[in-house]
Amino acid sequence: xxxxxxxxxxxxxxxxxxxxxxxxxxxxxxxxxxxxxxxxxxxxxxxxxxxxxxxxxxxxxxxxxxxxxxxxxxxxxxxxxxxxxxxxxxxx
Numbered sequence: 001x002x003x004x005x006x007x008x009x010x011x012x013x014x015x016x017x018x019x020x021x022x023x024x025x026x027x028x029x030x031x032x033x034x035x036x037x038x039x040x041x042x043x044x045x046x047x048x049x050x051x052x053x054x055x056x057x058x059x060x061x062x063x064x065x066x067x068x069x070x071x072x073x074x075x076x077x078x079x080x081x082x083x084x085x086x087x088x089x090x091x092x
Contacts, residue, residue: 028062034078035060049073 035045046056051070058064066074075082 027065028060030078030080031060031074045077048077 031045035042038045040048042056042060043053046053049056049070050073051059055064055070059066059070072082074080
């Protein structure tokens with residue numbers, strides 16, 4: 001029986017991922033729910049984060065993941081703790 005480390009699990013879940021698997025799975029749903037709760041359109045949320053509407057849509061759809069700067073702004077905007085997910089540098 002082999003044991004999978006958290007880094008190996010992250011790579012298995014989404015190769016090259018920057019966020020843990022649990023956070024990656026929850027992020028799109030959490031973004032949509034919090035944006036809707038605030039009464040913001042996608043464009044309004046994107047503007048508040050300083051990203052393009054396309055980038056916000058892709059993050060909310062789970063098609064891309066935010067870089068560390070955008071992640072920090074998302075946490076501040078929606079009141080999420082910075083430690084919600086372990087952010088790690090991609091393997092070189």
